[in-house]
Amino acid sequence: MAVSGGEKNIPSSNIPTDDRMEWVPLALTLVEYPQGDWLGKMFALASLMPFGIIAGFVALVLFRRDLHTIAFFIGTMVNELINLILKHTICEARPMHRNGLYTEYGMPSSHSQFMWFFAVYVVFFVFIRLHHMNNSTVLENVWKTAIILSCISMATMVTVSRVYLQYHTWKQVLSGCLVGVIFAAIWFAVTHLFLTPLFPIVASWRASEFLMLRDTTLIPNVLWFEYTNSRQESRARGRKLVSMKSQ
Template sequence: MSDEAPLASLSLTHVHYDPSDPISYLCAWLALVPQGLCVVYATLVWSTREAEVALMFAGQLLCEALNFALKRLIKEERPRRMYGKGYGMPSSHAQFVAYFAVSLALFLVVRHRPATPTGQRRRNHTPMSLPERVAWSLCGLGMAAAVAWSRIYLNYHTEKQVLVGSGAGRGQRGGLSGWLAWALDLPPARFLRARDLVVEEDLCQAGWEKWDDKMTALKAKKGLKNQ
């Protein structure tokens, strides 16, 4: 056994924190937010096939690639007391959550139009109002701020590294181009059932309409039998 190479650990979720400090413990959990968001991205892309979600995820991965390049270009070390490996400028956590929060806010407040083209609400659909969409946007931005602050509290990054990371994440977000409708009509996209409905619909709306229509028809059928 002594001749075997030593084993290495996969430190994807390995976080240093002070076990005697409850705030430090909370910050350790906040450090896992990017990993959790990746699971959410993958689940939504597979289950909804929405182009908007897939493009946002693609932008998120590009944001990570940009962070990888910037760290090796700037080569600024982490704070002295940090035992983590790699460079610290800019903060990848801050950049990740800043991109997500800004993308979510822009989508909910600017792009998302859940009402029907005629301006009439459907029988079985109550779209989110603008105040509700603003509230969810603020929740996303608050989450991003908490994650970014936790990196400073845990001594993984300096304030400057977090601010630069947040700025890079905000700047990475770009608009969608007009080729999306053309791309979604291509055979591979049609085979994968890709679509772009979430701008006008809620993610759960199509399935809910079918279910609500089915239950309405079933109740009507039972009512006729009871007469």
């Protein structure tokens, strides 16, 4: 059947229809919860935390270009690779297949492994790497405790959510927790003892200068350093601007 207006004839057999097209959900981001269950909805939102953390990693790598942040992100990706290898080696199914939406293996839980790797690495980073020398010990302990409790709380919430929403068994999420904790300790040790001494050399490479990669290892607290330096620079530029206007 010809189409008016000069358009070409398109054989109907080339046009996919819903009857012939198989739709596959992206299980990576798909989270279901019981209708009307506010706790289930909260846990479903909590299950999306790993994706928010990954987005934050990408933003930090792009805009801060810090070698330790890049090493942390690489460790996160290696942790995910380990999870993938373990899943396809153990080949343990999930506790249930809701309408066949989830067909990949569930042992160990990737969400739990990701969150506990992140949380434990941050704990090591706060205790060993992060020091705020310009503040009192009490205040320093307060914000360190807040960071640690926040990370552990998020990891716990995501772990419980995977069982509550019936995507994993307790054995699967606890196995993910164990693998994440162990690999976080190993990766932090590798980064702190072996990679960190190489950061000044890497930062001096011509390619690193072109990419604006930097090493902040010797700075006790990067946040405080950037805050004080940006404040001083802002004040200096403000005084210069006032001086130019008064002339």
